[in-house]
Amino acid sequence: MTMPGYIDEKAAIQKRLRRIEGQVRGLQRMVEEDTYCINILDQVSATTRALQAVALExxxxxxxxxxxxxxxxxxxxADDKINEATAAIARMVRS
Amino acid sequence: MTMPGYIDEKAAIQKRLRRIEGQVRGLQRMVEEDTYCINILDQVSATTRALQAVALExxxxxxxxxxxxxxxxxxxxADDKINEATAAIARMVRS
Amino acid sequence: MTMPGYIDEKAAIQKRLRRIEGQVRGLQRMVEEDTYCINILDQVSATTRALQAVALExxxxxxxxxxxxxxxxxxxxADDKINEATAAIARMVRS
Amino acid sequence: MTMPGYIDEKAAIQKRLRRIEGQVRGLQRMVEEDTYCINILDQVSATTRALQAVALExxxxxxxxxxxxxxxxxxxxADDKINEATAAIARMVRS
Structure with a gap:
């Protein structure tokens, strides 16, 4: 089986994803406690940035x-791989 | 206590956030199983879009x-609230 | 005729837009002179940020x-205006 | 002299950039004519998308x-080039 590109960074990526899971649970807690909209919005933005950092990694x-x-x-x-990567970057930029 | 703006949408927002939590756990599973990088990247993009939809709501x-x-x-x-909202939108656009 | 919201900022917005027009012409010059891809990419990103600043204004x-x-x-x-504004913000976030 | 990566696409890229320059001039005209804010906002979003398409190309x-x-x-x-490209993509995603 081919190893994925992130094989050497697996532990670091899992750690980031667990932290993001914690951020999403934190958002649920904020909503539960009727936190002010703008404070939640800022936490959503922080979570989005954390996800994009994982994507870039x-x-x-x-x-x-x-x-x-x-x-x-x-x-x-080689050409196929590069076209595939560019298409994924395009989906990332537009998300 | 002042009710937050999303008070009538609380259940719907919590449902979305739980689904996003599920997506983030799905990402951890994909990494655990050595899923191909591009497939994970696309799931990260989908999760980012789901978070932005919550932000817009x-x-x-x-x-x-x-x-x-x-x-x-x-x-x-009134002016303060609008400036505050615009600043939060700016942080959202740049995230 | 109803005055647009930016009526008091018209001169400032036009100034920003002329500067952006200059940035786009600068991009054409860079391409003409076979400038290195990454340097052009960074200038495209700077121009995109300048456009988003106009959008936020x-x-x-x-x-x-x-x-x-x-x-x-x-x-x-009032409701119609707010829905219209939110829809425009959604198109901005996704662009 | 090393040829830039876009050397075979130079004419197509210049054509896109001239069209973007026209969009930016169109924005100035809209502001001049006191066009409704939301209509201008949508044109700014369209111009941003056109710039991002150039960046992806x-x-x-x-x-x-x-x-x-x-x-x-x-x-x-090779490693340096890839790190450089990833850093440029990061600046693009965050713009």
Whole structure:
């Protein structure tokens, strides 16, 4: 089985995702306690930024390992990998 | 105590937040199972979009209730509320 | 004729838009001179940020004048204005 | 001199940038004519999207040519190019 690009960063990424899960649970608590809208909005923005940081980490790992390996192997696969990465970046930028 | 703008939408917002918590746990599972980077990236983008939808809902509720009440009450408070909302939108756009 | 919300900021907004026009012409010059991709990308990001700053200024003016006036006038128009503003913010966040 | 990644797309990119310049001039005209705030806001969002499409095109060209060449050449330069690209994507996502 091919190892994913983030294989060496798995523990660090899981740690970030658990922290984000905690942030989302914190949001539920804030809503439960009728916290002021703007304070919740700011916490939503902070959570969004944390998710985007994970996306950028995954993308960096993907380019560094998967794309580099595909380029080293040469041929059509390299082009396919790059088009696939660009399409994922486009979906990320528009989200 | 003043009711927050989202008071009538509390159940709906909590439901969305629980679904987002599920998405973040799904991301952890995907990483655990060495899912391909691009598939995870797309799920991160979907989670980001879900969070932004919550932000827009909260903002709409805030404008509809809190800002409208402040404007009805008149005076400096209305201006303050609008500046506060615009600043939160700016933080949201840049996140 | 109803005055737009930005009426008092017209000169300032035009000045920003002319500067953005200059940035876009600068981008054309960079491409013409075969400037390195990453340097152009960074200038595109700077231009995008400048456009978003104009959007936030217009939104603030709109909330401060048009929405406040609609709320003061009362009735259905206030709700319509707020829904319209929220929908425009959603299109802005997703762009 | 090294050719930039977008060398084969130069004419297409210039065409897009001239169209964006026209959009920015259109925004100035709308402000001049006291166009309704929300209509201008939507045109600003459309212009922002057009700029992001140029950024994604430049990034794709950059990965396809410059990064691939650096990887083919091997060594430290490949890693540097990928880190540089990821950093530019991060600035783009946050703009």
């Amino acid at each position: 995954l993308l960096d790992d993907h380019l560094t390992r998967c794309v580099v390996n595909a380029v080293a192997a040469g041929g059509q696969e | 909260l903002l709409d509720d805030h404008l509809t209730r809190c800002v409208v009440n402040a404007v009805a009450a008149g005076g400096q408070e | 217009l939104l603030d003016d709109h909330l401060t004048r048009c929405v406040v006036n609609a709320v003061a006038a009362g009735g259905q128009e | 430049l990034l794709d060209d950059h990965l396809t040519r410059c990064v691939v060449n650096a990887v083919a050449a091997g060594g430290q330069e």
